Amino acid sequence: MSDYDIVVYGATGFVGALVAQHLARNAPDGVRIALAGRSARKLEACNVALGVDWPVIVADASDEEALERMAASARVVVTTVGPYLRYGRALARACAQAGTDYLDLTGEVLFARQSIDDNDETARRTGARIVHSCGFDSIPSDLGVHVLHDRVTADGAGEMTDTTLVVTALRGGFSGGTIDSVRVQADAMRADRQQRRVAASPYSLSPDRRREPDLGRQEDALSLPAAAVDPSLRGTLAPFMMASYNTRVVRRSNALRDWAYGRRFRYREVMSVGTSRLSPLFAAGVKAAMGGLLVGLSVPPTRFVLDRVLPKPGTGPDEQTRRNGHFAMDIFTTTTTGARYAARFRATGDPGYAATAVLLGESALALILDRDDLPATPGGVLTPATGLGDALVRRLRDAGVEVSARALARPADRYT
Template sequence: MTDHERDHDLVVYGATGFVGALVAAYLADHGPDGVRIALGGRSREKLEQLRGRLGVDWPLIVAAADDEIAMAKLAASAQVVATTVGPYLKHGRTLVRACAAAGTDYVDLTGEVAFHRQSIDDNEEMSRSTGARIVHSCGFDSIPSDLGVHVLHQLVRGDDAGQLTDTTLVVTSLRGGFSGGTIDSMRTQVDVLRADRDLRRVAASAYSLSPDRKAEPELGRQEDAVSMPGRAVDRSLSGHVGPFMMASYNSRVVRRSNALRGWAYGRSFRYREAQSTGTSPAAPIIAAGLKVGLGALLAGLSLPPTRFVLDRVLPKPGSGPDEKTRRNGHFTMDIFTTTTTGARYRSRFRAKGDPGYAATAVMLGESALALVLDRDKLPPSDGGVLTPATALGDVLVDRLRATGVEISAKKLA
């Protein structure tokens, strides 16, 4: 069901960027007939070139991300805006604010804690007053985490097996590449948090995205960078696990979903993420190396001398993995939990294609289409700054399954 009082059902903003072009191509191949899609960006020439490559006749919207008037017009013209223009801390605040004010549903790919927190503070009240669904993190950050816990909770609830307690996502397989945009987002977050002590303190909290920090349960420290035997997660998991670089963001999105649902997952719900380092004797050493390496990268981006070097060797904005790498990529994430009744469960989120690019294009595209076409099936909402699970829930689960993504859950013996 679409809103024909607006010019467009969906605007893909940042369509000429690396990920934006992948999203546009996905929608050109898989978007249903009749969905009125427009391409947005700051260069008409590049937009025209993209439209020609895609073989579509979609309208073009030329607008700069920092132009408040242009962003307001873009938002008012659409039922839904999907934006890939990052780093969102640099380039995203004007558009999301315009969508909140216009009552326009919004999806993005941010993995930036500081931006997400600022968006909550800036847009929660306005988006509730207009009914806009502001849905951050609709890609590899953080749909597998958020929907994986969502289906896990549903099965536990259906079995009347209590509530979730200790819950751990483990990346059990992963193949893909990095883009300059991902690295640029990391740089921006480091710069912003280094300059803003208050925001740095908020971002460090396990509940930095909570709607009400004072109402959250006191569960002690929740570690982001973990290293432990797999059996410490669940007795069915062999080998060793180490830090997963997206854990510090994804975990906060999942905790926000729990809070927005009135702590339906449980008041004693503890959530963390890790990745498998294998079963070889070297696995614990690899896990320790990941922990040291991740810390060294962040420290290197924070210090001018090493930042100078890293800026010259890391991928530049606008670059990304080639078509073969994107096609041959894949990932599997298993989420293990123990419930308050002592039962053990596992959910799985598995997809083909490079996680951050090919698979992300599918996830963002289907999130946007869910808002355009399935509004009467979505979870009840008065608008607000939501998460994929709370805004899209089962509708997105069904859509992604239809594309070949495995999203499953089962009770463990």
């Protein structure tokens, strides 16, 4: 028997502390939780701040033996220690080898691909569920498409084809950790042409690229009229920063499910920038800024400047800002029978901090408390939809998150 049900690794960091706080407030009595990180003193201070007396585990990300002991002591390890391409490989491997379930917040294509190659076969043998991207990236995308598929299937409406997630509301701070992940991936792509090819492929996280359907070009940095996605939408849609990662997670879910969403399933993500006359210009500016950020972090002179003005890792907004944040995402699809459906994923709290703490904390509780409701799998490197599925959907709904889907009966039908 494991010593702990859940180990929160990185509990003294900004997001890790929020996840620990969520568990302190919401985990039922009897769930055995430990806090882990590099400093025993800081971990004890975290205990005091939370008003708990949980065990502490000292483990540095570079100490593989300590990580292996920690993995062996737990049923689930939750890690917020990133960038994962720099700090995550050894822990994911240790959990796969120990048969310990693993959750993280990565939005890094290169790390996720690396983990699939390193750990999928081992985790299938040991039964470990290695589930990446259990925060704002990529639970809303992956579970949103999951519930959309369930509704289409229940109605016997065929398979999904063109499917688009639209970020219709977004308020929150910008994560220093996300910027650091972009920075580390830019370094890796600059140094290795193969890594650039991996990052560019729409199927970079798929189990077997050769079995994927040829659906033509699938662009991530899209700018288009909103009505092109659905007649109920108005205004202009701009590129969404995390589309290049989330889309690959959703495509991996489809492939792991033997293309249950459909062999003609095309998926993209965009965000609304309003209905004013200037919104097309704003959308073009968003696209240019996204490309400029990646290029800027790849070139030493601009990197020097950006490193001094962009948010720093381990920092985040104050409590009021976190509390006042929110987001909403609507996902539209057309099926092979011509039917139209929409799903919605909406939550309160700053997306990258408060909401992410709920998403990750409830993911851990689902693995501990809802084993009988989890998707049937021998283990492996999974996605939120294939590793957690309906068990997490129910938990999030109980936590006040809207996760819903419905048919759109008329062309002018609005999803409100």
